[in-house]
Amino acid sequence: MNFNPFFQDSKTSARSGFLKTAHGRVQTPFFMPVETKAAAKFVSQEELDKMGVECFISNALLLHFKPGLEIVKKAGGLHKFLNWEKSIFTDSGGFQVIDEHFLLRINDAGAEFRDPFSGKRECITPEKAIAIQNSLGADVIMCLDDQPHFGRSKDSIAQAVKRTLLWAEKCKKAHSNKRQQLFGICQGGLHSDLRKKSIEGLLKIDFDGIAIGGFGIGEENAQMMKVVEKCVSLIPEEKPVYLMGIGSPKELVEGISAGVDVFDSCFPTRVGRHGMVFTRKGALRLEKAQFAKDFKQLDADCDCFVCRNYSRAYIHHLFKLKEPSGMRYLSHHNLHFLQRLVQEARQNIKENSFLKFRNQFLKNYSKKLL
Ligand SMILES: [Zn+2]
Structure with a gap:
C-alpha cells in the first residue's frame, strides 16, 4: 500500500503517516x-x-x-x-x-x-x-x-x-x-x-x-x-x-x-516576492515604514538562515531599493516557515495533541496584515 496514515488525531480529522513513491x-x-x-x-x-x-x-x-x-x-x-x-x-x-x-x-x-x-x-x-x-x-x-x-x-x-x-x-x-x-x-x-x-x-x-x-x-x-x-x-x-x-x-x-x-x-513565494512575511503572529508587510528601524528577526520562532542573519530593517531596506536578494530572503523564509508548521502539525498528530496546537496557532495568528 502506497499510503499509510497510521496516526489519527482523536479530536479532529487530522492524520499523519507517509506516502510511498x-x-x-x-x-x-x-x-x-x-x-x-x-x-x-x-x-x-x-x-x-x-x-x-x-x-x-x-x-x-x-x-x-x-x-x-x-x-x-x-x-x-x-x-x-x-x-x-x-x-x-x-x-x-x-x-x-x-x-x-x-x-x-x-x-x-x-x-x-x-x-x-x-x-x-x-x-x-x-x-x-x-x-x-x-x-x-x-x-x-x-x-x-x-x-x-x-x-x-x-x-x-x-x-x-x-x-x-x-x-x-x-x-x-x-x-x-x-x-x-x-x-x-x-x-x-x-x-x-x-x-x-x-x-x-x-x-x-x-x-x-x-x-x-x-x-x-x-x-x-x-x-x-x-x-x-x-x-x-x-x-x-x-x-x-x-x-x-x-x-x-x-x-x-x-x-x-x-x-x-x-x-x-505558489502563495508563500509569490507574496514573499512582494514583501509579505509569515510569522506566528500573522503575516506582515515588510515595506511599511514601521519596519525601517525594526532590528528584530522576521519571526521570533524561526530558525531559517534569513532569520538567523538578517533583521527586518535590513530586508525592508532591500525592498525599498528593489534589491532582488530581498525577494530571495522572503521566499526562503516563507517556505521554511510552512515546512516547520507542517512538521509541528505532524508531531502534534503523533502525540494526539493536534487540537490544542491548532487552536493555539489560530489564536495567535492575526487575521489582519501586520
Ligand atoms: Zn525565517
Whole structure:
C-alpha cells in the first residue's frame, strides 16, 4: 500500500503517516513548494532539501512547452534534469485552463492552449496530458481537469464536473507508467452535491489519490473549508487527499485539521516576492515604514538562515531599493516557515495533541496584515 496514515488525531480529522513513491517516503501531511517552470523562484533545490522538503510540484504543460520532453528525456528524466532525488508531483495543465494567456478553447475533446514561448496552438487531450507526464517521470501525476472560473453559475460548474469525469476516465485508460501514481481531481466549486457527484465518479474509476481542485481562486475561506470537510468525509481513508493550490499558514492548519494530507501553492513565494512575511503572529508587510528601524528577526520562532542573519530593517531596506536578494530572503523564509508548521502539525498528530496546537496557532495568528 502506497499510503499509510497510521496516526489519527482523536479530536479532529487530522492524520499523519507517509506516502510511498518511487523516490522514497514522503511524511504526511506535507506542503509542496511549486516549481512551475522547474524552479522555485529564488530558492534552490539544495535549500528546499535542507529545510526538510520531501516533495515539490512542477507543471507538466509548461515543461512540455519548454524545454520540451526530448531535453528532459535526454537529461535522464525530470529528477535528473533538475537535480532532485526525492519525490515530485506534476500537474497536468488543468490550472492553465483558467489562464487566459494560455487557454484558447475548451471542449470535451480537450483544451487548446497557446504555447507561451512559440505562440503555436496545441490541443492537449486527456491522453496527451498523461503521455506528457508519463514521459517526464514525476512520482505522482494528475488527470487533466476542467477548472471553472470563480463565480461561474452552478450549471457551468456542473458541466465542468461532467467533463472532468469524462477526462478522468480517459486519463486512467491512457496511464502507462506504473512507477507513477495517478490522482483524480474533484471539481464542483462550493456546491456540496456537485463535489459528491465528482468524488463518487472518481472513486468508481479508482485512482491512487483524490485531489480537491478548483479552490484558491477567490472563494471565502470558511465556505471552502466546509466543502473540504464534506469532500474528505466521502473519500475512503486509504486514499490520500490533496487540496490543490492552498498554502497560507492558516489554511494549512485548518486543512490538516479537516484531514487533508497534501497541499501545494505558489502563495508563500509569490507574496514573499512582494514583501509579505509569515510569522506566528500573522503575516506582515515588510515595506511599511514601521519596519525601517525594526532590528528584530522576521519571526521570533524561526530558525531559517534569513532569520538567523538578517533583521527586518535590513530586508525592508532591500525592498525599498528593489534589491532582488530581498525577494530571495522572503521566499526562503516563507517556505521554511510552512515546512516547520507542517512538521509541528505532524508531531502534534503523533502525540494526539493536534487540537490544542491548532487552536493555539489560530489564536495567535492575526487575521489582519501586520
Ligand atoms: Zn525565517
